[in-house]
Amino acid sequence: MSFPKNFLWGGATAANQIEGAYNVDGKGLSVTDITTAGSLEHPRMLTYKLNGKLEESPALPGAGLPEGAVGAIDSNEYYPNHVAIDFYHHYKEDIKMFADMGFKTFRLSIAWTRIFPKGDEEKPNQAGLDFYRHVFEECKKYDIEPLVTISHYEDPLYLSEKYHDWQDRKMIDMYVKYAKVLFEEYKGLVKYWLTFNEINTAVMMLDMFGNNNNSDEAYQHAYQKLHYQFVASARAVKAAHEIDPNYVVGNMICGIVDYPLTPDPKDVLKCRHDWEKNIFYCGDVQCKGKYPTFAKRLWNEHNVHLDITDQDLEDLVKGTVDIYTFSYYMSNVVTTHEVKDKVGGNFAAGAKNPYLNYSEWGWATDPTGLQYYLEVIYDRYEIPVMVVENGLGAVDQVTSDGKIHDDYRIDYLRQHIEAMQKAIDDGVDLIGYTTWGCIDLVSAGTGQMSKRYGFIYVDRDDNGEGSLKRLPKDSFYWYKKVIESQGEDLD
Numbered sequence: 156m157s158f159p160k161n162f163l164w165g166g167a168t169a170a171n172q173i174e175g176a177y178n179v180d181g182k183g184l185s186v187t188d189i190t191t192a193g194s195l196e197h198p199r200m201l202t203y204k205l206n207g208k209l210e211e212s213p214a215l216p217g218a219g220l221p222e223g224a225v226g227a228i229d230s231n232e233y234y235p236n237h238v239a240i241d242f243y244h245h246y247k248e249d250i251k252m253f254a255d256m257g258f259k260t261f262r263l264s265i266a267w268t269r270i271f272p273k274g275d276e277e278k279p280n281q282a283g284l285d286f287y288r289h290v291f292e293e294c295k296k297y298d299i300e301p302l303v304t305i306s307h308y309e310d311p312l313y314l315s316e317k318y319h320d321w322q323d324r325k326m327i328d329m330y331v332k333y334a335k336v337l338f339e340e341y342k343g344l345v346k347y348w349l350t351f352n353e354i355n356t357a358v359m360m361l362d363m364f365g366n367n368n369n370s371d372e373a374y375q376h377a378y379q380k381l382h383y384q385f386v387a388s389a390r391a392v393k394a395a396h397e398i399d400p401n402y403v404v405g406n407m408i409c410g411i412v413d414y415p416l417t418p419d420p421k422d423v424l425k426c427r428h429d430w431e432k433n434i435f436y437c438g439d440v441q442c443k444g445k446y447p448t449f450a451k452r453l454w455n456e457h458n459v460h461l462d463i464t465d466q467d468l469e470d471l472v473k474g475t476v477d478i479y480t481f482s483y484y485m486s487n488v489v490t491t492h493e494v495k496d497k498v499g500g501n502f503a504a505g506a507k508n509p510y511l512n513y514s515e516w517g518w519a520t521d522p523t524g525l526q527y528y529l530e531v532i533y534d535r536y537e538i539p540v541m542v543v544e545n546g547l548g549a550v551d552q553v554t555s556d557g558k559i560h561d562d563y564r565i566d567y568l569r570q571h572i573e574a575m576q577k578a579i580d581d582g583v584d585l586i587g588y589t590t591w592g593c594i595d596l597v598s599a600g601t602g603q604m605s606k607r608y609g610f611i612y613v614d615r616d617d618n619g620e621g622s623l624k625r626l627p628k629d630s631f632y633w634y635k636k637v638i639e640s641q642g643e644d645l646d
């Protein structure tokens with residue numbers, strides 16, 4: 156059992172969660188820049204001005220800004236993404252540490268607002284283009300292949316206000332223009348691109364919160380947003396291949412595995428339908444180039460009517476992705492029955508699985524679920540697959556000797572690497588693995604720094620205090636060995 160010779164071992168991040176420098180060198184505001192810190196108990200909030208008054212509301216998926224609101228920064232609030240881990244000024248040091256671990260690839264995203272500060276400018280911002288060029292050149296210095304997400308939860312605030320979070324097809328043109336600039340600009344420096352991070356969360360999350368956010372209106376919004384994003388993604392894929400036939404472009408799905416709680420056929424059917432809505436709906440459009448048959452049922456369930464043109468449908472066929480990529484952290488259990496034992500956590504909900512252990516944030520550790528997911532997906536699409544996020548968010552302690560003994564993280568990753576090995580043995584064409592938050596970063600869900608995923612510790616806390624000093628954890632040396640041995644030495 157071993158991983159393929161050219162397997163892309165590495166780590167993953169997103170611009171808004173690491174870069175900081177939120178208002179320098181011409182960068183415009185992203186939606187994350189008006190998102191406050193939160194915790195497991197308290198949601199992150201969006202801050203804005205409505206009728207001249209500062210207000211806020213929970214930053215839940217599908218929530219967006221209220222009609223007429225203009226995003227605003229409240230000087231009494233703390234915004235963790237404004238400084239994050241200041242990768243903007245530490246990227247050389249950080250990439251060197253990735254190289255020390257032997258990374259073959261580094262997944263990062265581009266902040267749209269560094270390239271087009273508002274989103275609809277005629278010309279891109281040169282300082283933004285230069286920043287990423289320097290980052291990619293630094294990667295190349297160490298033979299690290301950048302894996303670039305074009306949009307990772309950070310739409311320009313201006314576009315989001317003007318077009319109400321992708322409720323206008325003009326967003327397609329804005330996105331495609333932005334993507335084309337990247338494809339032209341970084342030709343020869345980047346090979347792998349992902350169009351939208353966890354595109355499926357637009358619908359997946361609606362049912363997960365039980366926060367009255369799953370009305371027909373919310374579904375209408377989510378499915379329309381997805382349609383425009385599918386078309387934007389397809390047109391970008393086509394443009395990428397025209398600009399450089401060597402480009403490899405993938406989709407990116409939030410891969411949460413669902414199991415039925417009981418053998419009650421109603422539970423089993425519900426589980427299948429959840430897979431269709433949450434996972435296959437987006438994967439089918441992006442990999443097969445057309446809407447699946449069950450799409451009509453999903454739309455009818457919520458009285459959804461979409462703006463779809465013939466041209467859109469043609470473009471979907473022409474813009475299928477080359478690789479399927481996904482994040483994997485946990486599984487969920489679904490049932491039609493009343494349950495007493497429920498999971499409480501951010502992005503995790505529903506019945507508790509008695510066979511699994513849960514993290515402090517309520518996420519179920521389930522390596523077998525990863526094997527299951529890989530096998531299901533590869534069987535369905537038969538294109539190369541990549542796990543582009545996986546990891547354990549946990550609180551780390553720095554001991555008196557300045558070390559971080561994170562054996563819990565090593566255990567988690569070891570089990571998931573073993574699961575990937577099994578899937579490869581089963582014939583899955585798995586081409587790479589980038590663990591999430593290879594360097595500690597701001598949690599997307601809660602805005603905390605204390606929910607750490609990294610091999611590299613960053614001295615910064617939930618209130619923005621700390622020296623930003625980087626420290627390798629025990630897992631740093633462990634992962635180095637894993638990469639060196641091509642996944643054979645997992646001890």
Ligand code: BG6
Nearest residue numbers: 169352353482548598599600601
């Ligand atoms: C994925 C996102 O949902 O999960 C990341 O793509 C995110 O941006 C990651 O950080 C982990 O979630 P969290 O809430 O622990 O940061």
